[in-house]
Amino acid sequence: MRLLNTTDFKVKEFFTNIPRYAILSHTWEQEEVTFQDIQNLDIAKSKAGFRKVLGACARARRYHFDWIWIDSCCINKESSAELSEALNSMYQYYEDAAVCYVYLSDVSGEYHPRNEKSNFRDSRWFKRGWTLQELLAPEFVVFLDKDWERIGTRWSLQDVVSAATGIPVDVFKGFVIDKYSVAQRMSWAAFRETTRPEDQAYCLLGIFGVSMSPIYGEGGARAFMRLQQEIIRISDDRSIFAWVAAPPTEEELKEQWQDPYTPPANKDIPRGLLARSPYEFRMSGYVQASNVELIGNGNKSSYSFGNNGLHIHLPLNTTSSSSRHSGKDIFLAHLLCQSTGGGSYLTVYLRKTSEYQYVRCYADEIFLTSSLPAMDNIQELTVRENLVTRRRVRTSKTSSAAEPSPSRYNVELLRTAWHFFHQIGLSERPSHFVEIPSISEHTVSVALEASARLGIVEYRSQKTGDSFGIFCTRRGRITQPFLQISNQILTQGSVRRDTLLEQLQSGSYIMIASEMRGDSQEKMEIGYLDQDNSEIRLWTRTLRLPDLGFMVPSRLSAGSFRADYHLKFEGIFPPDSFGTITQDMAYVTVFRPHPGDPKECGYHTFRLLTYKWDGPRREYIIHVAFGLQGSLGFGVWMDVVIQDPAFRETSEHVWKSYLDSGSRVQKRLRGEGFATTRAEKIGSYGAIRVTASLQKTQNLQLGDYLLRLSMKGLIN
Numbered sequence: 001m002r003l004l005n006t007t008d009f010k011v012k013e014f015f016t017n018i019p020r021y022a023i024l025s026h027t028w029e030q031e032e033v034t035f036q037d038i039q040n041l042d043i044a045k046s047k048a049g050f051r052k053v054l055g056a057c058a059r060a061r062r063y064h065f066d067w068i069w070i071d072s073c074c075i076n077k078e079s080s081a082e083l084s085e086a087l088n089s090m091y092q093y094y095e096d097a098a099v100c101y102v103y104l105s106d107v108s109g110e111y112h113p114r115n116e117k118s119n120f121r122d123s124r125w126f127k128r129g130w131t132l133q134e135l136l137a138p139e140f141v142v143f144l145d146k147d148w149e150r151i152g153t154r155w156s157l158q159d160v161v162s163a164a165t166g167i168p169v170d171v172f173k174g175f176v177i178d179k180y181s182v183a184q185r186m187s188w189a190a191f192r193e194t195t196r197p198e199d200q201a202y203c204l205l206g207i208f209g210v211s212m213s214p215i216y217g218e219g220g221a222r223a224f225m226r227l228q229q230e231i232i233r234i235s236d237d238r239s240i241f242a243w244v245a246a247p248p249t250e251e252e253l254k255e256q257w258q259d260p261y262t263p264p265a266n267k268d269i270p271r272g273l274l275a276r277s278p279y280e281f282r283m284s285g286y287v288q289a290s291n292v293e294l295i296g297n298g299n300k301s302s303y304s305f306g307n308n309g310l311h312i313h314l315p316l317n318t319t320s321s322s323s324r325h326s327g328k329d330i331f332l333a334h335l336l337c338q339s340t341g342g343g344s345y346l347t348v349y350l351r352k353t354s355e356y357q358y359v360r361c362y363a364d365e366i367f368l369t370s371s372l373p374a375m376d377n378i379q380e381l382t383v384r385e386n387l388v389t390r391r392r393v394r395t396s397k398t399s400s401a402a403e404p405s406p407s408r409y410n411v412e413l414l415r416t417a418w419h420f421f422h423q424i425g426l427s428e429r430p431s432h433f434v435e436i437p438s439i440s441e442h443t444v445s446v447a448l449e450a451s452a453r454l455g456i457v458e459y460r461s462q463k464t465g466d467s468f469g470i471f472c473t474r475r476g477r478i479t480q481p482f483l484q485i486s487n488q489i490l491t492q493g494s495v496r497r498d499t500l501l502e503q504l505q506s507g508s509y510i511m512i513a514s515e516m517r518g519d520s521q522e523k524m525e526i527g528y529l530d531q532d533n534s535e536i537r538l539w540t541r542t543l544r545l546p547d548l549g550f551m552v553p554s555r556l557s558a559g560s561f562r563a564d565y566h567l568k569f570e571g572i573f574p575p576d577s578f579g580t581i582t583q584d585m586a587y588v589t590v591f592r593p594h595p596g597d598p599k600e601c602g603y604h605t606f607r608l609l610t611y612k613w614d615g616p617r618r619e620y621i622i623h624v625a626f627g628l629q630g631s632l633g634f635g636v637w638m639d640v641v642i643q644d645p646a647f648r649e650t651s652e653h654v655w656k657s658y659l660d661s662g663s664r665v666q667k668r669l670r671g672e673g674f675a676t677t678r679a680e681k682i683g684s685y686g687a688i689r690v691t692a693s694l695q696k697t698q699n700l701q702l703g704d705y706l707l708r709l710s711m712k713g714l715i716n
Helices: 041-045 050-062 080-096 131-136 158-165 169-173 182-187 220-234 250-257 536-540 651-656 665-669
Strands: 002-005 011-013 022-025 067-069 099-103 141-144 150-153 304-306 309-311 316-318 330-338 345-352 358-361 367-369 407-413 420-422 438-440 443-448 454-461 467-475 478-485 488-490 499-503 509-516 522-529 548-553 555-557 566-573 585-590 606-614 619-629 635-643 676-683 686-696 705-715
Touching: 022 050, 022 080, 022 131, 041 050, 050 067, 050 099, 080 131, 099 131, 131 158, 158 169, 220 304, 330 367, 443 454, 499 536, 509 536, 548 619, 566 585, 566 651, 585 606, 585 619, 606 651, 606 705, 619 651, 619 665, 619 686, 619 705, 635 665, 635 686
Parallel strands: 022 067, 022 099, 099 141, 407 522, 548 705
Antiparallel strands: 002 011, 002 067, 141 150, 304 309, 316 330, 330 345, 345 358, 345 367, 407 443, 420 454, 438 443, 454 467, 467 478, 478 488, 499 509, 509 522, 548 585, 555 566, 566 606, 606 619, 619 635, 676 686, 686 705
């Protein structure tokens, strides 16, 4: 791999004995510095992207890194062989780095990421395909704002990052991602985008531990199918088939039925068992890995590709006559995997086309059943080998634990903590005091020799009287820092934490953050959070997960009107930071009321959906309000409002009308259970009627409930 020198900006290639290095994760912008540009600094400095190179190198030098890897200028993309090697090695590059700097050029550090006003979760970085592996692979991740100021770390912001990405918090606590099902890992990439369609597949290579040659120009669907074939070679997890088809394009409908606008309900586009993009796994975040031991025989539990399709053994059940998709040639095929949301088992519809041939039909549905199928006919057994999980590979210079030399910690007070002053230190004997050497006015150095057991830096504030101590203790050859407040010591435990927070006697907080350095040492930075800080609750609390989630349509044909009249989704109010809006649906969340919730976090008990209908003679605005009702938030209410644009209220105004002081509050208070609500608007051109209902779903989807809307009317 090539690395960039952080001082002279020269690129050097390493094959063995790779030095300890930092790595940059960012989103590409205009005039990035390429490998060819960096060969001539005059050319490199003339490009706008050189400011990013300067910022990354300055950050790395501050923490004693001589080398950094930046994808824009460390890969010669003019060489197809080198590009292929880099794409297949990218995950390893990030995994082996001592620290990953995530530069968020579109984020301001003005607000804490838990503050509703923060644009942290809206960053473009969370929406790009390649940054997914850059979030997951490194051991240490530091987020930096547009001015290169530290926002936090993946550890300290794990709840916020989880909310922004849909990735479980446990992943950021050190859980091996191979423990998650193929479908779950695919779902993490469902809403991410790449500039080139093929990269939707190539950016996932490291996450699934497979390799394949990039073929730009083959198309996104073909590249993604190749990726799934490579995964199948090393995994028998049938959750890889647990996807829900994206809505067909008008071109696909026209190609299949020659009538893209009003296809009958029984028309269906046949598919195979492989998905065409990560987006088709958007509903699969709670799908567990399949239990193939239920099948037993090795020949029946494995599957392979032939020139006529995928060869696989699946338990099949005939569809019941009461099923909405029934017929003598329609079967339910069991994938032998469950959804954690209720424990239901997943099945897909297959249509028999010849004696041994099937296609997947109704691919936009995965039917949930309460029990497994009978397996009496599968009795053969085989010995299965366990899958080899990914091992973290580190260069010899990345672990300070292997070094017998004295351990040293530089402890720096950040500007917010400059009113603290350090005092004398304590060695292994309580009666033996030593002076702590100062590096600068606000930085001291704590060193532990091989024979020492304990080192301490004590701090006291002349402003508040608060005091605290930082302990460094040695366990064998490993030195671990502790933060001690009064008599309480916060250990790091079995999983290494990089941020510790504790309340001082005055009610304010002290925060200690560990920063990796390039010389195998660590730096500890100390910040102070005043008790009067308006955002202190955001630092000391984690985000709550929503109590209820709803899937709602983002596009709806207008019933008895002409098919080219649609309800168009306008948005959600208040904005839902946990929600998702896509081309065919929206996922909306609500919370139960909690007296301790900070207002800044946006834990709203109800939402307002706004649709616009462009009718033949008049435009109408339809609002659908729904949420949790009552002081405990266990009941559900719903209401529909139809407005003429001439008398239109803003979404915010309508939402506020359901508050306790609003004109529509009684409609919220009277809500009971999951019911159906209707609204009607009569004008000079006729009447329109909108019906809304909340239903418990029977198919795989986001959330537990489905909001259905229908619109009918008669035009004069």
